[in-house]
Amino acid sequence: MADLSHSSDDNSTDSREETSQESKLDFSEDEEALITRMFNLVGERWSLIAGRIPGRTAEEIEKYWTTRYSTSE
Template identity: 80%
Template sequence: MADSQHSSSYETFGFSREETSQESKLEFSEDEETLIIRMFNLVGERWSLIAGRIPGRTAEEIEKYWNTRYSTSE
């Protein structure tokens, strides 16, 4: 009984198992990566337009992926 209360308190504070699944979503296939690069060269940072070409991906996922993988600090 204490265990179920303990796990629900984690969910209340925003801790869940979904965090690990979100990390795995940032793993893009080689084809997706190639398409993102090509689309970025064509349309720039129009993430929603790029996401529209990749089923199951959101603009936020693609932007986060791009910024972690290709963004350069100036």
Template identity: 85%
Template sequence: MADMDHSSSDDASADSRAEDTSQDSKLEFSEDEEILITRMYNLVGERWSLIAGRIPGRTAEEIEKYWTSRYSTSE
């Protein structure tokens, strides 16, 4: 019986971790970062690592995910 209670507790914590991960997927960028990303994209295109090199603490993957979530076109 105690095992059942323990396993349901584990399931709840796993659900909580999944929610935290989905919230982390929404990256927050400052207005200055957004402007810089837009300007750099206009200059160098989809060279995400080059753009990320101009923004301390950001990775190329974060920049690309931000760009595609913000500016992707649905066809």
């Protein structure tokens, strides 16, 4: 029975990790404005843009940009 309660704890940890990853893609209005301005200046140079936003990676910014501004035609 101890094994069952342990595996239950593992599931709750996994769901917390997913929530943490999802919240990382929530950008503030200031961050969004900065990303837009930087994109207009340097294009898809995500690492340069990420260098201006503390705590953000190039991958996070690229994912944000493509999900928000992707053009599917």
